[in-house]
Amino acid sequence: MEFDFSPVIDYLPTLLQGVGVTLLIGLAVTVMSVIGGQIVAVISLYTRKVVSWPLRFFIWLFMTTPLLLQLYFLYFGIGEWILIPAIVVGVLGLGFHYMAYNADIFIATIRSVSSGQYEASRSLGFGHLATLFYVILPQAFYRALPQLSNNMIIMVKDISVLSAIGIGEMVYVSQYAISVTFRPFEFYITIAVIYYLINLMMEAGQSWIERRAAYRR
Amino acid sequence: MDINLMIEIAPLLVKAAWVTVDISARALVFGFFIASALVALRTSRIPPIRWLARSYISVVRGTPYFVQLLLVFYGGPAIGLRLDPFTCGVVVGAFNIGAYMSEAIRGAIESVESGQNEASRSLGFGRLETLQYIILPQAAGLMIRSVGVLAIILVKNSSLVSIISVIELTYQAQRLIGSTYKPLEVFTLSALMYIIIIYAVMGIVEFLYRRATRYTFL
Numbered sequence: 387m388e389f390d391f392s393p394v395i396d397y398l399p400t401l402l403q404g405v406g407v408t409l410l411i412g413l414a415v416t417v418m419s420v421i422g423g424q425i426v427a428v429i430s431l432y433t434r435k436v437v438s439w440p441l442r443f444f445i446w447l448f449m450t451t452p453l454l455l456q457l458y459f460l461y462f463g464i465g466e467w468i469l470i471p472a473i474v475v476g477v478l479g480l481g482f483h484y485m486a487y488n489a490d491i492f493i494a495t496i497r498s499v500s501s502g503q504y505e506a507s508r509s510l511g512f513g514h515l516a517t518l519f520y521v522i523l524p525q526a527f528y529r530a531l532p533q534l535s536n537n538m539i540i541m542v543k544d545i546s547v548l549s550a551i552g553i554g555e556m557v558y559v560s561q562y563a564i565s566v567t568f569r570p571f572e573f574y575i576t577i578a579v580i581y582y583l584i585n586l587m588m589e590a591g592q593s594w595i596e597r598r599a600a601y602r603r
Numbered sequence: 604m605d606i607n608l609m610i611e612i613a614p615l616l617v618k619a620a621w622v623t624v625d626i627s628a629r630a631l632v633f634g635f636f637i638a639s640a641l642v643a644l645r646t647s648r649i650p651p652i653r654w655l656a657r658s659y660i661s662v663v664r665g666t667p668y669f670v671q672l673l674l675v676f677y678g679g680p681a682i683g684l685r686l687d688p689f690t691c692g693v694v695v696g697a698f699n700i701g702a703y704m705s706e707a708i709r710g711a712i713e714s715v716e717s718g719q720n721e722a723s724r725s726l727g728f729g730r731l732e733t734l735q736y737i738i739l740p741q742a743a744g745l746m747i748r749s750v751g752v753l754a755i756i757l758v759k760n761s762s763l764v765s766i767i768s769v770i771e772l773t774y775q776a777q778r779l780i781g782s783t784y785k786p787l788e789v790f791t792l793s794a795l796m797y798i799i800i801i802y803a804v805m806g807i808v809e810f811l812y813r814r815a816t817r818y819t820f821l
Contacts, residue, residue: 389681447794450794450797450798450801451759451794451797451798452759452760452761452762452763452773452797453759453762454762454763454765454773455762455772455773455776455790455793455794455797458773458776458777458780459780459786459790462777462780462781462786463780463786463787463789463790464786466784466786543666543667543668543669544667544669545667546667546669546670547667547669547763549669550766557669557670557673564677569681570673570674570677570678570680570681571674571677571678571679571681571682572678572681573678574670574673574674574677574678575674575678577670577674578662578666578670578671578674581665581666581667581670582662582665582666585664585665585666586665589665
């Protein structure tokens, strides 16, 4: 069997569009899951049990069930009652999934900030919330950065799963191209190479972030 | 919540859950052998073999499992590799988790102080004997923990095999949502089954961890 990559070159603009969609989703999910994870962590640490326990239950539920099942539930399940566009379901589903993982990291790093910091800040006249925002959370955030970037590298690879609910990212676009050209091997190899390149860039970014975080800590 | 419907679909989901367990267990066992081989290759004395093992691990960890599955299942026939869906799930799962697991095993072995190795070698143990009697018993605790985490990831990853039409838990759940229009009930039951499987894995890992660290202080 000889390989013929000319169909891949023909469909290159479409594939690059898919890459663009993948990167945009990655950006949206990163923003949502980092900010959301921070909020979830703070709420589940500093509020009454009535509020924090349901939240912890949701973290636990998102961490113990597979992403694909969650996506099917959100898309085919909730879709029975309210019709939500696939792209919204995809970003929300992936966002919630990684929000749970990020919240777990934030909870650990907020706890790891020594209690002396809190006491010192309060005795200097900061209120409870001011202490949280200006003293505790910045320190916790820099400590969380290495693990957060690790999670985001895993997340970008999980974007490929979103093709299962019909979002036009790389894999979905190439599946369409394969259905026309019947060249599955060439297209999937190309996708794998693109993902690998994205991954290498993100790993470089991660080590850059880690150096910066070590400097700010 | 429609309890009667849940009781009605439970047997179907249990059967599908067994496929999930089956595929994950096989991939874990094969993955462990692949991982051990990779660790051996990574510490080889011949540089090209080391580079080969390292780039294999890097590529497998750098591309999505989902794309690997599609590549082998749909792209495989182009290079003469025809697998039925179940076998494909096991093979790709094993090669995927093997790469991650080799890093976990290597990390556990490297966590044992190098003085242990040197002391053992100077007492006359050979390289393999040192590994077998000195290093591995001390590395076992950490190794079991980190392989346990990967086993849980493997169970959750097995849901992706539904895309190549293996009738496992997620595929069955999607079909049932499609035919009953009762997503909440189906989701609750199938999520419950994943949780039971994952807790069972955690229990086994905890048991093995206790056994492996009976005589060591960690």
